[in-house]
Amino acid sequence: MSTNKLDISLTHELKALKQEGRVKAPERIIEKYILPKDKFGPRYKLVGNDNEFIRLNSNSYLSLSNHSKLADAADTATCEFGVGPGAVRFIDGTFIHHDRLEKRIAAFVDKPAAKIFNSAYTSNCGLALSISNNKTHWIGDQLNHNSIIRAMRISNIPSINKGIFNHNDMTDLKRCLDQVSPDIERVIVIFDGIFSMRGDYAPINEINKICKAYDSKFKDGVITVVDDSHGIGAYGNTGRGTSDFCNASPDIIIGTFGKAFGVNGGFIAASNTIVESVRQKADTYIYTNPLSVADCAAAVTAIDICDSDEGLKLLKNLKERTAQFRQGLEKLGKESIPGPHPVVPLMIRDTKKTHDLVKFLFDQGVLVVGLTFPVVPKGDETIRFQINACHTFADIEYVIELLNNFK
Numbered sequence: 282m283s284t285n286k287l288d289i290s291l292t293h294e295l296k297a298l299k300q301e302g303r304v305k306a307p308e309r310i311i312e313k314y315i316l317p318k319d320k321f322g323p324r325y326k327l328v329g330n331d332n333e334f335i336r337l338n339s340n341s342y343l344s345l346s347n348h349s350k351l352a353d354a355a356d357t358a359t360c361e362f363g364v365g366p367g368a369v370r371f372i373d374g375t376f377i378h379h380d381r382l383e384k385r386i387a388a389f390v391d392k393p394a395a396k397i398f399n400s401a402y403t404s405n406c407g408l409a410l411s412i413s414n415n416k417t418h419w420i421g422d423q424l425n426h427n428s429i430i431r432a433m434r435i436s437n438i439p440s441i442n443k444g445i446f447n448h449n450d451m452t453d454l455k456r457c458l459d460q461v462s463p464d465i466e467r468v469i470v471i472f473d474g475i476f477s478m479r480g481d482y483a484p485i486n487e488i489n490k491i492c493k494a495y496d497s498k499f500k501d502g503v504i505t506v507v508d509d510s511h512g513i514g515a516y517g518n519t520g521r522g523t524s525d526f527c528n529a530s531p532d533i534i535i536g537t538f539g540k541a542f543g544v545n546g547g548f549i550a551a552s553n554t555i556v557e558s559v560r561q562k563a564d565t566y567i568y569t570n571p572l573s574v575a576d577c578a579a580a581v582t583a584i585d586i587c588d589s590d591e592g593l594k595l596l597k598n599l600k601e602r603t604a605q606f607r608q609g610l611e612k613l614g615k616e617s618i619p620g621p622h623p624v625v626p627l628m629i630r631d632t633k634k635t636h637d638l639v640k641f642l643f644d645q646g647v648l649v650v651g652l653t654f655p656v657v658p659k660g661d662e663t664i665r666f667q668i669n670a671c672h673t674f675a676d677i678e679y680v681i682e683l684l685n686n687f688k
């Protein structure tokens with residue numbers, strides 16, 4: 282047997298992706314983390330490049346990934362229990378660190394219970410597998426993350442039982458709710474907390490209010506679900522995410538430990554019964570090994586830091602550096618999408634200019650993400666900057682100065 286014939290077909294498919302402009306660039310490899318020095322934050326070395334880079338494309342908003350307490354917690358847990366769990370959760374793969382993390386994240390987001398997953402991606406899929414039946418109707422924001430779109434697909438409901446509302450458009454959400462068939466018993470309204478390409482947020486207070494008005498129409502009600510992967514840890518007065526910012530909590534909260542908390546893994550937090558249904562029914566929980574104890578112990582430490590004076594200081598610096606960067610863009614007359622989140626999009630609105638600026642910044646030691654068609658619609662070409670708590674005043678000034686110099 283050989284894969285020659287398949288290889289030939291796949292080569293054609295890859296060529297087609299390239300022609301559609303959808304092929305991904307080769308991955309850069311980070312070979313060294315350089316500690317902050319003088320007035321500058323950390324830098325990174327890439328394989329095959331002599332520059333030292335500042336990262337403005339990292340989701341580690343609180344810069345906890347390199348925190349010594351997280352590394353120590355991971356080391357201690359590994360020394361105690363080993364590197365891998367040896368089996369899935371149901372076959373004695375549940376360790377004290379898994380249980381601790383579930384209790385800690387549930388308390389942090391103020392829900393009765395939580396289940397942890399290997400990622401937020403598999404959390405979304407797991408939720409869909411657990412709470413959907415043939416009388417369920419799903420409604421989602423038009424700009425929801427790929428993992429939510431995938432979750433809605435694997436919920437195995439006919440397309441008639443799905444609605445998409447225009448981004449953050451509450452009138453359109455009502456239209457979707459009005460269109461739900463009277464035979465439906467359960468409606469799930471699901472949305473990103475922070476929209477990762479734009480840095481804007483879902484108005485959870487308004488969404489909750491609208492959904493509540495429709496709740497009595499359906500046997501099991503209208504359930505609101507936020508995936509706040511970019512909000513939790515990084516947004517709101519106490520870093521509890523978009524719920525904190527909007528002062529309103531949806532019924533179910535999904536999130537990641539892989540962004541502001543600087544580790545890895547995802548979670549679903551909700552009522553005890555929903556979480557038990559997830560445990561019983563979510564294939565992406567049941568049939569796969571869990572996170573390592575190292576990840577869990579590091580994530581608990583990250584939440585503890587986030588909940589302490591140190592965390593509030595990190596959040597304060599994150600907010601100040603974000604404001605500094607946004608004000609710098611404004612002074613230069615650059616277009617962005619307003620808001621306090623550390624995802625700061627610079628609207629370029631031209632593919633070539635986007636590529637040229639990304640390359641210019643790269644040559645000057647700055648890592649950012651350029652978003653062009655088909656990732657964003659034509660005319661919405663953007664460079665996404667992500668501010669982290671480790672960035673210093675001098676770092677942000679440096680980047681603003683570069684943007685000023687780019688002609």
Ligand SMILES: Cc1ncc(COP(=O)(O)O)c(C=O)c1O
Binds near residue numbers: 400426536
């Ligand atoms: C809304 C949303 N959900 C899920 C994810 C994926 O998170 P994870 O890496 O934990 O799967 C992302 C990140 O890209 C995201 O923006």
